[in-house]
Amino acid sequence: MSGEASGHDILKVAMPKGRIYKQASKLFREAGLTIPEDFDDTRKLIIEAPEARMVFIMAKPVDVPTYVEYGVADIGIVGKDVLMEENKDVYELLDLGIARCRMSVIGLPDWKPVINPRVATKYPNVASQYFREQGQQVEVIKLNGSIELAPLIGLADRIVDMVETGQTLRENGLVEMETIFGITSRLIANRVSYRMKNESIQSLCDRLQQMLTAKGLV
Numbered sequence: 001m002s003g004e005a006s007g008h009d010i011l012k013v014a015m016p017k018g019r020i021y022k023q024a025s026k027l028f029r030e031a032g033l034t035i036p037e038d039f040d041d042t043r044k045l046i047i048e049a050p051e052a053r054m055v056f057i058m059a060k061p062v063d064v065p066t067y068v069e070y071g072v073a074d075i076g077i078v079g080k081d082v083l084m085e086e087n088k089d090v091y092e093l094l095d096l097g098i099a100r101c102r103m104s105v106i107g108l109p110d111w112k113p114v115i116n117p118r119v120a121t122k123y124p125n126v127a128s129q130y131f132r133e134q135g136q137q138v139e140v141i142k143l144n145g146s147i148e149l150a151p152l153i154g155l156a157d158r159i160v161d162m163v164e165t166g167q168t169l170r171e172n173g174l175v176e177m178e179t180i181f182g183i184t185s186r187l188i189a190n191r192v193s194y195r196m197k198n199e200s201i202q203s204l205c206d207r208l209q210q211m212l213t214a215k216g217l218v
């Protein structure tokens with residue numbers, strides 16, 4: 001029987017450490033999966049959930065598509081922002097409706113157009129593509145966090161970053177100029193795993209989808 005697709009395959013799931021994973025584990029539990037009690041507090045990086053027939057791999061969010069593309073994880077949970085930036089060869093299966101925010105162009109309220117403006121961002125591919133499509137030539141500067149600092153201290157004219165409540169913008173006197181796209185977390189799958197473990201992956205998708213629909217989340 002080995003290698004055959006069945007509804008009982010163990011799924012290796014890449015989970016993003018940080019702000020998404022408590023929301024994701026809540027979703028899994030609401031879909032009826034048994035996730036270990038200490039899951040939300042542990043520092044372990046590989047966590048077995050035998051009753052759910054899953055093994056969780058606790059990854060840095062931006063690395064989730066890499067684990068899934070290489071097949072060391074069958075499926076993963078990741079923000080649309082990371083999917084757009086990383087452009088990996090994975091299937092996007094489901095919109096989980098969690099960690100909702102948006103990718104925007106942000107600047108100081110008195111911003112004036114300049115030739116070849118500098119744009120700071122954690123998402124250089126997203127920013128380059130956006131400004132290219134707008135027909136604007138910009139210099140993109142990659143930062144890894146506290147992106148809102150860049151226009152405040154003169155490193156960049158504008159930034160491309162995520163906005164959720166708008167609190168970070170308000171507290172730093174910045175304004176949202178344009179929204180590029182909306183963001184939620186997605187369930188993704190490795191292409192081979194999706195074929196080989198189709199029944200297990202499809203059954204998980206169905207359970208999650210039913211629960212999300214019942215809760216009106218997507």
Ligand SMILES: Nc1ncnc2c1ncn2[C@@H]1O[C@H](COP(=O)(O)OP(=O)(O)OP(=O)(O)O)[C@@H](O)[C@H]1O
Pocket residue numbers: 016017018019020060061062078079080081082099100101162163164165183184185
């Ligand atoms: N303010 C926010 N509101 C809602 N969702 C957000 C917000 N910021 C980020 N996200 C979503 O959560 C994902 C993970 O964000 P998080 O801040 O945990 O990761 P990270 O900053 O990449 O991790 P690390 O801190 O380890 O570098 C993002 O890819 C995005 O989809």
Ligand SMILES: O=P(O)(O)OC[C@H]1O[C@H](OP(=O)(O)OP(=O)(O)O)[C@H](O)[C@@H]1O
Pocket residue numbers: 144145146147148161162163164165166167168169
């Ligand atoms: O609209 P808000 O609710 O204020 O949320 C938006 C902020 O959240 C994220 O930052 P994060 O907390 O990940 O910090 P970092 O960019 O410094 O890593 C994002 O980069 C914004 O700065």
